[in-house]
Amino acid sequence: MNKKSQIKRKIKKSIPFYLMSLPAVVYLFINNYLPMFGLVIAFKKIDYSLGILKSPWNGLNNFSYLFKTRDAWLIVRNTVGYNIIFITVGLIVSVTVAILLSEITQKFLQQTYQTCILIPYLLSIVMVSYLVFAFLGTESGILNKFRESIGLNKISWYSTPKYWPFILVLVNTWKGFGYTSIVYFATIMGIDKSLYEAAAVDGATGWKQIRHITLPCLKPTIITLSLLAIGGMFHSDFGLFYQVPMNSGLLQDVTNTIDTYVYRGLVELFDPGRSSAAGFLQSILGFIMVLSANALTRRLEKDLALF
Template sequence: MPAKKRGIGRMSLGKVWQYIHVNRYLYLMLLPALVFYAVFHYYPMYGASIAFKDLSLTKGILGSPWVGTKHFTYLFGLDKFWEVFWNTIVISFYRLVFGFPAPIIVALLLHEVMNRAFKRTVQTVIYLPHFISWVILGGLLVNLLSTNGGVVNKVIESLGGSPIGFLSDDSHFRSTLVWSMVWKEFGWNTIIYMAALAGINPQLYESAAMDGANRWHRVWHITLPCIRSTIVILLLLRIGSMMEAGFDQIFILYHTGVYNVSDIIDTYVYRIGLAEGRFSLAAAVGLFKSVINFALLVFANKLARKMGEQGVY
């Protein structure tokens, strides 16, 4: 029951504690998640202050001199920064356009399958890549797509074609990133949509069938509207992480030959922060990325509310 209907918004402090005591087991179940976010998400925010300081490892964060927006001014004047910023936007946009609809389509197709054994087999097969790390998958992709002995290029050559530099040619590298990501994650992401589809009342389909609706009509007028709120919530979360273009995957697969199309903000932060030791500048880049993500999430949430959806807050 919503908190306002139960009167928690008008409770005195004593009644609030009484309410918490009554629901203490629910709050106890919530405690590990709260501790996790407090330790790994909120406490590290203190370190973001080094974006406004010249960090000295000997003086620490508190003892380091305050320099204001010096690092941001320097950052925005770098051509390299705007290159990695644009790469991040482009790769994230491709991941959104091609990766977001894939699990929805697969979930709808599996929902229409009547053979339970076949459905479970397909689900198991498409889930498996999610549990394989990008370190292993990176090696597999190199062996499959390499121009020097790769299985895929051997097949292309046997058909009379020329080898394609999927991982070495900057005109193909982004496509390889996107499609390999879709292949790895679309099966796992179908779980949420399959759960939403399982909650649809079967009587809706029976009534529609009696009214003469075919399978496509039932999907368009019943299935999709029933899971629309789930789709919107996941889309909002995806838009709110547009500046996350997949560090693990790109770090494993990219090289200097494709930096101009694959170097993203996360890999740039890794190089200037850990490799070069410019921690304050790396913190400024990371803070800028977080602000952009926050702004995108707020904008997308307001847009969803105007469309009649609940949003994420």
């Protein structure tokens, strides 16, 4: 039998599987691949009535328009800056909590703590912004009521930018640490217990065991999660930066990220040119970031690289 007919036979045998894949393949093509091709819109003058394909070419005008404003620098700084802080704080908090959890010997308590810390992860960001508002609302917010009761002035939180870097880091960590802690905790639970026993026999206790057994065993998980996070360096949680600060214009210096900027330009300000340029840069830089993070992992720990 020649090679061609062999392939033909293989394809014929695979037809049922192709049919099963079809809905997913079509959906991914529309939902994911078409927008990738649509990125060319960044080099066009967007005319909604003509659509993406027929809008006239515009060269680099959208980009020069974007970089003429000081927004370009601001949104990149905010997006990347917050991500760096989020990744660092998140890592420290989650690993610490995971180690603490693993130290709790009573199964019931361990379970209860886990149940509690995972709850914020399940809330939509809209609900999170309701909770934040309950604390920060100017008139009836908990913090201002408290300040009033001890004789301090009310603070108008939603119009004072200097507090927001802290608030956003706090909210983001609060929402996410439960999930990542449990990921790390699952890894710790998988560590061979005899390692600790052997270490104890050798006289290594407490910190020494954590430093020389727990942390090295966590290293692969830490690298993988950080790789994923670094790959998302140019992306931000739209809801966190748009919804939680209540879309307050006064806060935009510290809350405007690429995602909120793109949304505002596209939907609220009817100025899609700059948005498309910013979105294009986000997609390309994000892709480069994923590739470099992966290459870095490859050098550090070959098995952990995603591809």
